[in-house]
Amino acid sequence: xxxxxxxxxxxxxxxxxxxxxxxxxxxxxxxxxxxxxxxxxxxxxxxxxxxxxxxxxxxxxxxxxxxxxxxxxxxxxxxxxxxxxxxxxxxxxxxxxxxxxxxxxxxxxxxxxxxxxxxxxxxxxxxxxxxxxxxxxxxxxxxxxxxxxxxxxxxxxxxxxxxxxxxxxxxxxxxxxxxxxxxxxxxxxxxxxxxxxxxxxxxxxxxxxxxxxxxxxxxxxxxxxxxxxxxxxxxxxxxxxxxxxxxxxxxxxxxxxxxxxxxxxxxxxxxxxxxxxxxxxxxxxxxxxxxxxxxxxxxxxxxxxxxxxxxxxxxxxxxxxxxxxxxxxxxxxxxxxxxxxxxxxxxxxxxxxxxxxxxxxxxxxxxxxxxxxxxxxxxxxxxxxxxxxxxxxxxxxxxxxxxxxxxxxxxxxxxxxxxxxxxxxxxxxxxxxxxxxxxxxxxxxxxxxxxxxxxxxxxxxxxxxxxxxxxxxxxxxxxxxxxxxxxxxxxxxxxxxxxxxxxxxxxxxxxxxxxxx
Numbered sequence: 001x002x003x004x005x006x007x008x009x010x011x012x013x014x015x016x017x018x019x020x021x022x023x024x025x026x027x028x029x030x031x032x033x034x035x036x037x038x039x040x041x042x043x044x045x046x047x048x049x050x051x052x053x054x055x056x057x058x059x060x061x062x063x064x065x066x067x068x069x070x071x072x073x074x075x076x077x078x079x080x081x082x083x084x085x086x087x088x089x090x091x092x093x094x095x096x097x098x099x100x101x102x103x104x105x106x107x108x109x110x111x112x113x114x115x116x117x118x119x120x121x122x123x124x125x126x127x128x129x130x131x132x133x134x135x136x137x138x139x140x141x142x143x144x145x146x147x148x149x150x151x152x153x154x155x156x157x158x159x160x161x162x163x164x165x166x167x168x169x170x171x172x173x174x175x176x177x178x179x180x181x182x183x184x185x186x187x188x189x190x191x192x193x194x195x196x197x198x199x200x201x202x203x204x205x206x207x208x209x210x211x212x213x214x215x216x217x218x219x220x221x222x223x224x225x226x227x228x229x230x231x232x233x234x235x236x237x238x239x240x241x242x243x244x245x246x247x248x249x250x251x252x253x254x255x256x257x258x259x260x261x262x263x264x265x266x267x268x269x270x271x272x273x274x275x276x277x278x279x280x281x282x283x284x285x286x287x288x289x290x291x292x293x294x295x296x297x298x299x300x301x302x303x304x305x306x307x308x309x310x311x312x313x314x315x316x317x318x319x320x321x322x323x324x325x326x327x328x329x330x331x332x333x334x335x336x337x338x339x340x341x342x343x344x345x346x347x348x349x350x351x352x353x354x355x356x357x358x359x360x361x362x363x364x365x366x367x368x369x370x371x372x373x374x375x376x377x378x379x380x381x382x383x384x385x386x387x388x389x390x391x392x393x394x395x396x397x398x399x400x401x402x403x404x405x406x407x408x409x410x411x412x413x414x415x416x417x418x419x420x421x422x423x424x425x426x427x428x429x430x431x432x433x434x435x436x437x438x439x440x441x442x443x444x445x446x447x448x449x450x451x452x453x454x455x456x457x458x459x460x461x462x463x464x465x466x467x468x469x470x471x472x473x474x475x476x477x478x479x480x481x482x483x484x485x486x487x488x489x490x491x492x493x494x495x496x497x498x499x500x501x502x503x504x505x506x507x508x509x510x511x512x513x514x515x516x517x
Contacts, residue, residue, distance in 0.1 A: 084226050085248060086364035089115075089130040096126040097361035106348035110337040113247040116349045119255055119321060119328040123362035125353050130364070133229045133244035134334050138173070138196045138309030139317045140237030140245060142253040143230070145192060145263055147221040148208050154186040154262060164206040165199055169238040172198040175290060178277050187275055193266040194292045195274075196309065201236040211235060225252045226367045239313040247332040248366075254306045254319045254330055255366060267305030270298050295343050296320055300350065304328070308342070316342035322350050329353045330366075 083090035096105060105126060113129040124130070162179045175190075175197030177183065183203070191200030205214040214235045222230040227249035233240035257263040269292060276286035296303050296318075304321040315335035322329055331353070333346045 083131065084228055085124065085130070085367055089124065089127055089248060089364040092129050092132070094126065094128045095124075095130075095363040097363055098356075099359050099361065102359035103352055103355045105352055106345070109345055109349070110341060111247075111333040111335060111345055113334040114332060114345070114349065115247040115251055116329060116331045116353045117251055117366050118353075119258070119330045122255075122366035122368070124364035124366065125329075125356060125360055125362065126349075127247070127363060130248040131229050131246050132334075133231075133246055134317075135239060135243060135311065135314035136230075136237055136245035136250060136309065136334075137239075137311045137314035137317045138237045139250050139253075139307050139319050139332075140232070140235075140243075140309070141192055141196065141201065142250065142257050142307050142319065143218050143222060143227075143232070143245075144201060144205075144214070144235045144237075145189070145266070146253055146257040146260070147218045148204055148214060149189065149257075149260060149263055151208060152185045152204075154184070154189070156185045157182045158185065158188075158203070158207055159183075160203055161206070164203045167211070168198055168202060169234075172236075172238060174199045175274060176276070176288070177203060181275070181278060181285075183275060189262070189266050190269060190272045190290065191274060193305075193307070194269060194272060195290045196293055196307075198236040198238060205235050222249065222253075223370075225249075225256055225369050227252050237309055237311075237314075239311045247334050250317070250319045250332045250334075251330050252366060254321060254332075256369065258304065258306065258321060264304065267294075267307065268297070294318075294320075296347060300347050310339060315339065318342045318346050320346050320350070322354075324354050327354065327357060 088095045094105065094109075109128070111128070113132045113134055115124060115127040115130045117124045159182045160177055160179050165177065165179055168174070173196045175192075175195035177188075177191065177197070177199045185204075188200045188204055191197040192204070202211070205211050208214050208217070211234075215232050218232045218235060219230075222232065227245070229244065229246035230249045231242055231244050233243035237243075257267075271289060271291045273287045274290045276288050278285050294303075294305065294308050297305065300320075300322060302322045302324045304323060306319050306321050308319075309317045316339040317332075317334045319330070319332040322331075329350055331346050331349045333342050333349070336342050336345055
Protein backbone atom coordinates (compact mmCIF):
# COMPACT_ATOMS: atom_id res chain seq x y z
CA UNK A 1 0.00 0.00 0.00
CA UNK A 2 1.22 3.44 -0.82
CA UNK A 3 2.02 5.67 2.13
CA UNK A 4 -0.16 8.75 2.50
CA UNK A 5 1.53 11.90 1.27
CA UNK A 6 2.37 14.42 4.03
CA UNK A 7 0.31 17.06 2.21
CA UNK A 8 -3.06 15.22 2.35
CA UNK A 9 -5.80 17.83 2.65
CA UNK A 10 -9.12 15.91 2.77
CA UNK A 11 -10.51 12.53 1.83
CA UNK A 12 -13.66 12.15 0.58
CA UNK A 13 -27.48 19.78 -43.96
CA UNK A 14 -26.88 16.40 -45.46
CA UNK A 15 -28.78 16.71 -48.81
CA UNK A 16 -28.57 15.08 -52.27
CA UNK A 17 -25.62 16.15 -54.47
CA UNK A 18 -26.47 18.79 -57.06
CA UNK A 19 -26.85 17.62 -60.64
CA UNK A 20 -24.28 20.12 -61.79
CA UNK A 21 -21.69 18.80 -59.38
CA UNK A 22 -22.37 15.21 -60.46
CA UNK A 23 -21.93 16.09 -64.13
CA UNK A 24 -18.70 17.92 -63.37
CA UNK A 25 -17.31 15.01 -61.39
CA UNK A 26 -18.11 12.54 -64.19
CA UNK A 27 -16.51 14.69 -66.85
CA UNK A 28 -13.45 15.51 -64.76
CA UNK A 29 -12.95 11.94 -63.68
CA UNK A 30 -13.14 10.77 -67.28
CA UNK A 31 -10.66 13.39 -68.42
CA UNK A 32 -7.98 13.04 -65.75
CA UNK A 33 -8.40 10.21 -63.27
CA UNK A 34 -4.80 10.17 -62.15
CA UNK A 35 -4.75 13.80 -61.08
CA UNK A 36 -6.77 13.22 -57.93
CA UNK A 37 -4.60 10.65 -56.21
CA UNK A 38 -1.79 12.31 -54.28
CA UNK A 39 0.44 10.13 -52.15
CA UNK A 40 -0.09 10.59 -48.42
CA UNK A 41 2.99 11.17 -46.30
CA UNK A 42 4.03 8.33 -44.07
CA UNK A 43 4.13 9.11 -40.35
CA UNK A 44 7.49 9.67 -38.77
CA UNK A 45 8.52 7.09 -36.21
CA UNK A 46 8.25 8.09 -32.59
CA UNK A 47 11.28 7.86 -30.35
CA UNK A 48 11.26 4.82 -28.16
CA UNK A 49 10.86 4.92 -24.40
CA UNK A 50 14.01 3.94 -22.56
CA UNK A 51 14.21 0.62 -20.81
CA UNK A 52 13.36 0.75 -17.14
CA UNK A 53 14.27 -2.76 -16.07
CA UNK A 54 17.42 -1.72 -14.23
CA UNK A 55 15.95 1.19 -12.26
CA UNK A 56 14.78 -0.86 -9.27
CA UNK A 57 18.18 -2.30 -8.54
CA UNK A 58 20.07 1.02 -8.47
CA UNK A 59 21.48 1.74 -5.04
CA UNK A 60 21.41 5.29 -3.65
CA UNK A 61 24.77 7.03 -3.51
CA UNK A 62 26.33 8.53 -0.42
CA UNK A 63 27.07 11.96 -1.83
CA UNK A 64 28.41 13.99 -4.72
CA UNK A 65 31.87 12.59 -4.39
CA UNK A 66 30.69 8.99 -4.30
CA UNK A 67 28.58 9.21 -7.43
CA UNK A 68 30.94 7.26 -9.63
CA UNK A 69 29.67 3.89 -8.53
CA UNK A 70 26.15 4.78 -7.51
CA UNK A 71 24.51 3.75 -10.73
CA UNK A 72 27.01 1.20 -11.95
CA UNK A 73 24.74 -1.72 -11.22
CA UNK A 74 21.78 -0.06 -12.89
CA UNK A 75 23.46 0.88 -16.13
CA UNK A 76 22.70 3.88 -18.30
CA UNK A 77 19.08 4.68 -19.07
CA UNK A 78 19.88 5.21 -22.72
CA UNK A 79 22.57 3.97 -25.08
CA UNK A 80 25.62 6.22 -24.92
CA UNK A 81 25.48 6.83 -28.66
CA UNK A 82 21.93 8.17 -28.45
CA UNK A 83 21.72 9.90 -25.07
CA UNK A 84 19.27 12.76 -25.27
CA UNK A 85 21.00 16.00 -24.37
CA UNK A 86 24.55 14.72 -24.67
CA UNK A 87 26.68 11.67 -23.95
CA UNK A 88 27.89 12.86 -20.55
CA UNK A 89 24.34 12.91 -19.22
CA UNK A 90 24.19 9.15 -19.63
CA UNK A 91 27.01 8.57 -17.15
CA UNK A 92 26.25 7.64 -13.54
CA UNK A 93 28.95 9.77 -11.88
CA UNK A 94 28.68 13.48 -11.12
CA UNK A 95 29.20 15.46 -14.31
CA UNK A 96 30.59 18.99 -14.00
CA UNK A 97 33.20 20.92 -16.03
CA UNK A 98 34.48 23.81 -13.89
CA UNK A 99 36.56 26.67 -15.23
CA UNK A 100 39.03 28.63 -13.18
CA UNK A 101 37.30 30.24 -10.24
CA UNK A 102 34.22 28.02 -10.34
CA UNK A 103 32.66 27.25 -6.96
CA UNK A 104 32.67 23.73 -5.58
CA UNK A 105 29.50 21.67 -5.75
CA UNK A 106 27.67 21.22 -2.44
CA UNK A 107 29.48 18.72 -0.27
CA UNK A 108 26.44 16.58 0.54
CA UNK A 109 24.14 15.57 -2.31
CA UNK A 110 22.44 12.26 -1.57
CA UNK A 111 19.84 12.27 -4.33
CA UNK A 112 20.02 9.19 -6.53
CA UNK A 113 19.52 11.48 -9.51
CA UNK A 114 19.73 15.25 -9.87
CA UNK A 115 20.27 17.96 -12.49
CA UNK A 116 20.61 21.73 -12.62
CA UNK A 117 20.23 23.70 -15.86
CA UNK A 118 19.73 27.16 -17.31
CA UNK A 119 16.08 27.50 -18.32
CA UNK A 120 16.74 30.00 -21.14
CA UNK A 121 19.72 28.41 -22.88
CA UNK A 122 19.00 24.81 -21.90
CA UNK A 123 22.61 24.33 -20.79
CA UNK A 124 23.00 21.64 -18.15
CA UNK A 125 25.49 22.99 -15.59
CA UNK A 126 25.89 19.78 -13.59
CA UNK A 127 24.13 16.45 -13.21
CA UNK A 128 24.28 12.99 -11.73
CA UNK A 129 22.42 9.98 -13.17
CA UNK A 130 20.36 12.42 -15.22
CA UNK A 131 18.67 9.67 -17.25
CA UNK A 132 18.20 7.10 -14.49
CA UNK A 133 14.53 5.95 -14.57
CA UNK A 134 12.93 6.31 -11.14
CA UNK A 135 9.35 6.55 -9.82
CA UNK A 136 8.40 10.24 -10.14
CA UNK A 137 5.55 10.55 -7.61
CA UNK A 138 3.54 13.79 -7.93
CA UNK A 139 6.19 15.58 -9.97
CA UNK A 140 4.56 13.72 -12.90
CA UNK A 141 1.66 16.15 -12.46
CA UNK A 142 3.82 18.68 -14.36
CA UNK A 143 3.44 16.53 -17.47
CA UNK A 144 -0.26 16.13 -16.75
CA UNK A 145 -0.71 19.91 -16.52
CA UNK A 146 1.41 20.60 -19.60
CA UNK A 147 -0.78 18.13 -21.53
CA UNK A 148 -4.30 18.96 -20.30
CA UNK A 149 -4.20 22.54 -19.02
CA UNK A 150 -4.45 24.23 -22.47
CA UNK A 151 -7.67 22.34 -23.31
CA UNK A 152 -10.16 24.04 -20.97
CA UNK A 153 -11.00 27.66 -20.25
CA UNK A 154 -10.20 28.44 -16.65
CA UNK A 155 -13.68 29.91 -16.03
CA UNK A 156 -15.53 26.80 -17.25
CA UNK A 157 -17.70 25.13 -14.59
CA UNK A 158 -17.98 21.37 -14.33
CA UNK A 159 -20.31 19.34 -12.11
CA UNK A 160 -18.42 16.42 -10.64
CA UNK A 161 -20.01 12.99 -11.12
CA UNK A 162 -19.45 10.25 -8.52
CA UNK A 163 -17.68 8.06 -11.07
CA UNK A 164 -15.02 10.73 -11.52
CA UNK A 165 -13.88 10.26 -7.93
CA UNK A 166 -13.69 6.49 -8.12
CA UNK A 167 -10.50 4.45 -8.42
CA UNK A 168 -8.38 6.81 -6.31
CA UNK A 169 -5.43 4.94 -4.90
CA UNK A 170 -5.14 4.19 -1.21
CA UNK A 171 -3.39 7.00 0.62
CA UNK A 172 -3.84 9.46 -2.25
CA UNK A 173 -3.37 13.11 -1.49
CA UNK A 174 -6.71 14.90 -1.90
CA UNK A 175 -7.87 18.50 -2.07
CA UNK A 176 -11.40 17.60 -0.96
CA UNK A 177 -13.67 17.62 -4.03
CA UNK A 178 -17.33 16.72 -3.39
CA UNK A 179 -19.47 14.83 -5.88
CA UNK A 180 -22.54 16.37 -7.55
CA UNK A 181 -21.21 19.91 -7.04
CA UNK A 182 -19.86 22.34 -9.66
CA UNK A 183 -16.23 23.47 -9.72
CA UNK A 184 -14.48 25.97 -11.93
CA UNK A 185 -11.53 24.67 -13.92
CA UNK A 186 -9.21 27.16 -12.23
CA UNK A 187 -10.20 25.79 -8.82
CA UNK A 188 -9.43 22.26 -10.00
CA UNK A 189 -5.98 23.33 -11.16
CA UNK A 190 -5.26 24.99 -7.84
CA UNK A 191 -6.18 21.68 -6.27
CA UNK A 192 -3.62 19.98 -8.53
CA UNK A 193 -0.74 22.38 -7.96
CA UNK A 194 -1.22 23.46 -4.35
CA UNK A 195 -2.65 20.39 -2.61
CA UNK A 196 -1.33 17.86 -5.16
CA UNK A 197 -4.90 16.53 -5.20
CA UNK A 198 -5.30 13.26 -7.02
CA UNK A 199 -9.06 13.84 -6.91
CA UNK A 200 -8.64 17.03 -8.93
CA UNK A 201 -6.45 15.15 -11.43
CA UNK A 202 -9.09 12.46 -11.87
CA UNK A 203 -11.89 15.00 -12.45
CA UNK A 204 -9.85 16.86 -15.07
CA UNK A 205 -8.89 13.55 -16.68
CA UNK A 206 -12.54 12.54 -17.02
CA UNK A 207 -13.29 15.94 -18.52
CA UNK A 208 -10.52 15.17 -21.00
CA UNK A 209 -12.12 11.89 -22.06
CA UNK A 210 -11.07 9.50 -19.32
CA UNK A 211 -8.00 8.22 -17.52
CA UNK A 212 -6.79 5.97 -20.34
CA UNK A 213 -7.10 8.73 -22.94
CA UNK A 214 -5.26 11.18 -20.69
CA UNK A 215 -2.44 8.72 -19.99
CA UNK A 216 -2.03 8.10 -23.74
CA UNK A 217 -1.91 11.84 -24.43
CA UNK A 218 0.64 12.34 -21.66
CA UNK A 219 2.84 9.66 -23.19
CA UNK A 220 2.51 11.33 -26.59
CA UNK A 221 3.44 14.66 -25.04
CA UNK A 222 6.47 13.13 -23.34
CA UNK A 223 7.56 11.68 -26.69
CA UNK A 224 7.20 15.07 -28.38
CA UNK A 225 9.35 16.65 -25.66
CA UNK A 226 11.95 13.89 -26.21
CA UNK A 227 11.47 12.68 -22.65
CA UNK A 228 12.43 9.11 -23.49
CA UNK A 229 12.96 7.90 -19.95
CA UNK A 230 9.30 8.45 -19.06
CA UNK A 231 6.60 5.80 -19.02
CA UNK A 232 3.16 6.99 -17.93
CA UNK A 233 0.74 4.59 -16.26
CA UNK A 234 -1.37 6.93 -14.10
CA UNK A 235 -1.99 10.65 -14.68
CA UNK A 236 -1.32 11.80 -11.13
CA UNK A 237 1.98 10.00 -10.45
CA UNK A 238 0.55 7.46 -8.00
CA UNK A 239 2.85 4.47 -7.67
CA UNK A 240 2.20 1.96 -10.46
CA UNK A 241 4.34 -0.87 -11.78
CA UNK A 242 6.55 0.41 -14.58
CA UNK A 243 5.74 4.09 -14.10
CA UNK A 244 9.05 5.97 -14.21
CA UNK A 245 10.68 9.21 -15.24
CA UNK A 246 14.09 10.81 -14.75
CA UNK A 247 15.61 14.03 -13.47
CA UNK A 248 16.27 15.03 -17.08
CA UNK A 249 12.68 14.38 -18.20
CA UNK A 250 11.10 16.11 -15.19
CA UNK A 251 13.22 19.17 -15.95
CA UNK A 252 11.95 19.11 -19.54
CA UNK A 253 8.35 19.01 -18.25
CA UNK A 254 8.94 21.99 -15.96
CA UNK A 255 10.62 24.01 -18.71
CA UNK A 256 7.77 23.34 -21.17
CA UNK A 257 5.05 24.01 -18.60
CA UNK A 258 6.49 27.33 -17.43
CA UNK A 259 6.06 28.69 -20.96
CA UNK A 260 2.29 28.62 -20.30
CA UNK A 261 1.28 31.68 -18.21
CA UNK A 262 -1.50 29.75 -16.45
CA UNK A 263 0.88 26.93 -15.51
CA UNK A 264 3.35 29.48 -14.17
CA UNK A 265 0.64 31.28 -12.19
CA UNK A 266 -0.76 28.12 -10.58
CA UNK A 267 2.60 26.69 -9.52
CA UNK A 268 3.60 30.05 -7.99
CA UNK A 269 0.41 30.38 -5.90
CA UNK A 270 1.07 29.96 -2.20
CA UNK A 271 -2.50 29.93 -0.78
CA UNK A 272 -6.03 29.95 -2.19
CA UNK A 273 -9.68 29.50 -1.18
CA UNK A 274 -11.20 26.25 -2.39
CA UNK A 275 -14.96 25.54 -2.75
CA UNK A 276 -16.33 23.28 -0.03
CA UNK A 277 -19.55 21.40 0.60
CA UNK A 278 -23.10 22.73 0.26
CA UNK A 279 -24.95 23.52 3.46
CA UNK A 280 -28.30 21.78 3.09
CA UNK A 281 -29.92 24.07 5.63
CA UNK A 282 -28.86 27.46 4.27
CA UNK A 283 -28.14 26.43 0.68
CA UNK A 284 -24.81 28.28 0.89
CA UNK A 285 -21.54 26.89 -0.42
CA UNK A 286 -18.69 26.85 2.04
CA UNK A 287 -14.98 27.36 1.25
CA UNK A 288 -11.69 26.57 2.93
CA UNK A 289 -8.03 27.52 2.58
CA UNK A 290 -5.46 25.40 0.81
CA UNK A 291 -1.72 26.00 0.87
CA UNK A 292 1.05 25.02 -1.52
CA UNK A 293 2.99 22.05 -0.19
CA UNK A 294 6.20 23.28 -1.84
CA UNK A 295 8.31 24.16 1.21
CA UNK A 296 10.71 26.36 -0.77
CA UNK A 297 7.97 28.60 -2.20
CA UNK A 298 8.06 31.89 -0.33
CA UNK A 299 11.26 30.91 1.47
CA UNK A 300 13.90 30.56 -1.24
CA UNK A 301 14.57 33.97 -2.87
CA UNK A 302 13.20 34.14 -6.40
CA UNK A 303 11.57 30.71 -6.39
CA UNK A 304 8.86 30.38 -9.08
CA UNK A 305 7.61 26.83 -8.36
CA UNK A 306 7.30 24.09 -9.67
CA UNK A 307 6.22 20.73 -8.12
CA UNK A 308 7.09 18.40 -5.30
CA UNK A 309 6.04 14.81 -4.60
CA UNK A 310 6.40 11.89 -2.26
CA UNK A 311 5.37 8.25 -2.16
CA UNK A 312 6.75 5.25 -0.32
CA UNK A 313 8.22 3.81 -3.51
CA UNK A 314 9.49 7.03 -5.07
CA UNK A 315 10.73 8.69 -1.93
CA UNK A 316 10.86 12.48 -2.18
CA UNK A 317 11.04 14.18 -5.57
CA UNK A 318 11.23 17.89 -6.38
CA UNK A 319 11.58 20.09 -9.44
CA UNK A 320 11.96 23.81 -8.89
CA UNK A 321 12.62 27.01 -10.83
CA UNK A 322 14.15 30.16 -9.43
CA UNK A 323 15.03 33.54 -10.94
CA UNK A 324 17.85 35.84 -9.89
CA UNK A 325 19.42 38.80 -11.72
CA UNK A 326 17.47 38.00 -14.88
CA UNK A 327 18.60 34.39 -14.95
CA UNK A 328 16.29 31.42 -14.39
CA UNK A 329 17.60 28.05 -13.24
CA UNK A 330 15.82 24.70 -13.14
CA UNK A 331 16.69 22.01 -10.60
CA UNK A 332 15.45 18.45 -10.06
CA UNK A 333 16.33 16.14 -7.18
CA UNK A 334 15.01 12.58 -6.95
CA UNK A 335 15.04 10.22 -3.97
CA UNK A 336 17.57 11.60 -1.48
CA UNK A 337 18.46 9.56 1.59
CA UNK A 338 15.97 11.47 3.73
CA UNK A 339 12.66 12.91 2.59
CA UNK A 340 13.21 16.38 4.04
CA UNK A 341 16.63 16.65 2.38
CA UNK A 342 15.07 17.07 -1.05
CA UNK A 343 14.46 20.78 -0.39
CA UNK A 344 17.87 21.36 1.19
CA UNK A 345 19.70 19.73 -1.67
CA UNK A 346 17.60 21.56 -4.29
CA UNK A 347 18.31 24.90 -2.60
CA UNK A 348 22.02 24.12 -2.36
CA UNK A 349 22.17 23.28 -6.08
CA UNK A 350 20.36 26.52 -6.94
CA UNK A 351 22.82 28.54 -4.86
CA UNK A 352 25.69 26.80 -6.62
CA UNK A 353 24.13 27.34 -10.05
CA UNK A 354 23.73 31.09 -9.61
CA UNK A 355 27.29 31.38 -8.26
CA UNK A 356 28.68 29.28 -11.13
CA UNK A 357 27.20 31.44 -13.89
CA UNK A 358 29.80 31.78 -16.64
CA UNK A 359 32.31 29.72 -14.68
CA UNK A 360 31.46 26.20 -15.85
CA UNK A 361 31.22 24.53 -19.23
CA UNK A 362 27.86 22.84 -19.92
CA UNK A 363 27.91 19.06 -19.65
CA UNK A 364 24.75 18.63 -21.74
CA UNK A 365 21.70 20.43 -22.96
CA UNK A 366 17.93 20.37 -22.48
CA UNK A 367 16.55 19.53 -25.92
CA UNK A 368 13.68 21.38 -27.52
CA UNK A 369 10.32 19.89 -28.40
CA UNK A 370 10.20 17.92 -31.63
CA UNK A 371 7.87 19.46 -34.20
CA UNK A 372 5.79 17.19 -36.43
CA UNK A 373 6.46 17.59 -40.18
CA UNK A 374 3.82 19.59 -42.01
CA UNK A 375 1.99 16.99 -44.12
CA UNK A 376 0.39 19.70 -46.25
CA UNK A 377 3.72 21.13 -47.34
CA UNK A 378 4.93 19.03 -50.28
CA UNK A 379 8.07 20.01 -52.19
CA UNK A 380 7.58 21.37 -55.68
CA UNK A 381 10.25 21.67 -58.34
CA UNK A 382 8.77 24.93 -59.56
CA UNK A 383 6.78 27.56 -57.68
CA UNK A 384 3.13 27.91 -58.74
CA UNK A 385 2.29 30.80 -61.02
CA UNK A 386 0.51 33.79 -59.52
CA UNK A 387 -3.25 33.39 -59.37
CA UNK A 388 -3.20 29.66 -58.60
CA UNK A 389 -6.10 28.76 -56.33
CA UNK A 390 -5.55 27.17 -52.93
CA UNK A 391 -5.73 23.40 -52.50
CA UNK A 392 -4.25 22.90 -55.95
CA UNK A 393 -3.72 19.42 -57.27
CA UNK A 394 -0.05 18.66 -56.96
CA UNK A 395 1.71 16.97 -59.82
CA UNK A 396 -1.20 17.79 -62.15
CA UNK A 397 1.23 18.51 -64.96
CA UNK A 398 2.32 14.86 -64.80
CA UNK A 399 -1.24 13.57 -65.08
CA UNK A 400 -3.05 15.84 -67.56
CA UNK A 401 -2.19 16.41 -71.18
CA UNK A 402 -3.91 18.81 -73.63
CA UNK A 403 -6.87 16.45 -74.06
CA UNK A 404 -7.33 16.15 -70.31
CA UNK A 405 -7.35 19.89 -69.78
CA UNK A 406 -9.84 20.31 -72.64
CA UNK A 407 -12.22 17.85 -70.98
CA UNK A 408 -11.59 19.57 -67.66
CA UNK A 409 -12.53 23.02 -68.93
CA UNK A 410 -15.62 21.90 -70.84
CA UNK A 411 -16.73 19.68 -67.97
CA UNK A 412 -16.76 22.71 -65.70
CA UNK A 413 -18.62 24.76 -68.33
CA UNK A 414 -21.19 21.97 -68.60
CA UNK A 415 -21.54 21.98 -64.81
CA UNK A 416 -22.27 25.72 -64.87
CA UNK A 417 -24.92 25.24 -67.54
CA UNK A 418 -26.56 22.39 -65.63
CA UNK A 419 -26.56 24.47 -62.44
CA UNK A 420 -28.40 27.23 -64.28
CA UNK A 421 -30.96 24.74 -65.57
CA UNK A 422 -31.48 23.39 -62.05
CA UNK A 423 -32.06 26.83 -60.56
CA UNK A 424 -34.44 27.68 -63.39
CA UNK A 425 -36.60 24.60 -62.76
CA UNK A 426 -36.73 25.12 -59.01
CA UNK A 427 -37.41 28.87 -58.99
CA UNK A 428 -39.17 29.91 -62.23
CA UNK A 429 -38.95 33.60 -63.06
CA UNK A 430 -40.39 35.67 -65.92
CA UNK A 431 -36.98 35.73 -67.46
CA UNK A 432 -34.35 33.07 -66.96
CA UNK A 433 -31.19 34.72 -65.62
CA UNK A 434 -28.16 34.22 -67.77
CA UNK A 435 -24.97 32.98 -66.27
CA UNK A 436 -21.95 35.25 -66.52
CA UNK A 437 -19.86 34.98 -69.65
CA UNK A 438 -16.93 32.69 -69.10
CA UNK A 439 -13.47 34.22 -69.53
CA UNK A 440 -11.50 32.83 -72.45
CA UNK A 441 -7.90 31.78 -72.52
CA UNK A 442 -5.74 32.26 -75.60
CA UNK A 443 -6.67 29.45 -77.92
CA UNK A 444 -10.41 29.67 -77.29
CA UNK A 445 -10.88 27.51 -74.17
CA UNK A 446 -13.17 28.78 -71.38
CA UNK A 447 -12.11 28.52 -67.74
CA UNK A 448 -14.23 28.68 -64.58
CA UNK A 449 -14.70 32.31 -63.42
CA UNK A 450 -15.09 31.41 -59.72
CA UNK A 451 -12.99 29.09 -57.56
CA UNK A 452 -15.96 27.69 -55.65
CA UNK A 453 -17.20 25.74 -58.69
CA UNK A 454 -14.12 23.53 -58.60
CA UNK A 455 -12.03 24.44 -55.56
CA UNK A 456 -9.77 21.44 -55.94
CA UNK A 457 -8.51 22.43 -59.42
CA UNK A 458 -5.68 24.90 -59.92
CA UNK A 459 -5.96 27.37 -62.77
CA UNK A 460 -3.68 30.19 -63.76
CA UNK A 461 -4.63 32.90 -66.24
CA UNK A 462 -1.47 33.96 -68.08
CA UNK A 463 -0.48 37.60 -68.22
CA UNK A 464 -0.87 39.60 -71.40
CA UNK A 465 1.95 38.92 -73.77
CA UNK A 466 4.11 41.63 -75.24
CA UNK A 467 3.41 42.75 -78.83
CA UNK A 468 4.96 40.46 -81.36
CA UNK A 469 5.24 37.48 -79.07
CA UNK A 470 3.22 34.30 -79.32
CA UNK A 471 0.48 33.90 -76.69
CA UNK A 472 0.82 31.07 -74.24
CA UNK A 473 -1.85 28.71 -72.98
CA UNK A 474 -3.20 28.21 -69.46
CA UNK A 475 -0.77 26.68 -67.03
CA UNK A 476 -1.31 24.26 -64.19
CA UNK A 477 0.84 23.73 -61.14
CA UNK A 478 4.36 23.00 -62.26
CA UNK A 479 4.05 25.06 -65.46
CA UNK A 480 2.54 22.47 -67.88
CA UNK A 481 1.01 24.14 -70.95
CA UNK A 482 -2.61 23.24 -71.50
CA UNK A 483 -3.25 24.76 -74.94
CA UNK A 484 -0.81 26.20 -77.45
CA UNK A 485 1.54 25.64 -80.37
CA UNK A 486 0.49 23.59 -83.36
CA UNK A 487 -2.36 21.82 -81.58
CA UNK A 488 -4.45 24.97 -81.02
CA UNK A 489 -6.55 24.76 -84.20
CA UNK A 490 -7.19 21.05 -83.74
CA UNK A 491 -8.32 21.57 -80.15
CA UNK A 492 -10.50 24.52 -81.16
CA UNK A 493 -12.28 22.38 -83.73
CA UNK A 494 -12.70 19.69 -81.09
CA UNK A 495 -14.13 22.22 -78.65
CA UNK A 496 -16.64 23.53 -81.18
CA UNK A 497 -17.73 20.00 -82.01
CA UNK A 498 -18.17 19.23 -78.29
CA UNK A 499 -20.22 22.42 -77.81
CA UNK A 500 -22.51 21.60 -80.76
CA UNK A 501 -23.03 18.09 -79.40
CA UNK A 502 -23.88 19.48 -75.96
CA UNK A 503 -26.43 21.95 -77.36
CA UNK A 504 -28.03 19.29 -79.55
CA UNK A 505 -28.32 16.90 -76.58
CA UNK A 506 -29.72 19.23 -73.97
CA UNK A 507 -31.65 21.56 -76.25
CA UNK A 508 -31.13 25.16 -77.22
CA UNK A 509 -34.24 26.63 -75.59
CA UNK A 510 -33.07 26.47 -71.97
CA UNK A 511 -29.37 27.16 -72.48
CA UNK A 512 -28.22 30.58 -71.34
CA UNK A 513 -24.52 29.95 -71.08
CA UNK A 514 -22.70 31.46 -74.06
CA UNK A 515 -19.55 29.76 -75.25
CA UNK A 516 -17.35 32.14 -77.15
CA UNK A 517 -14.53 31.14 -79.52
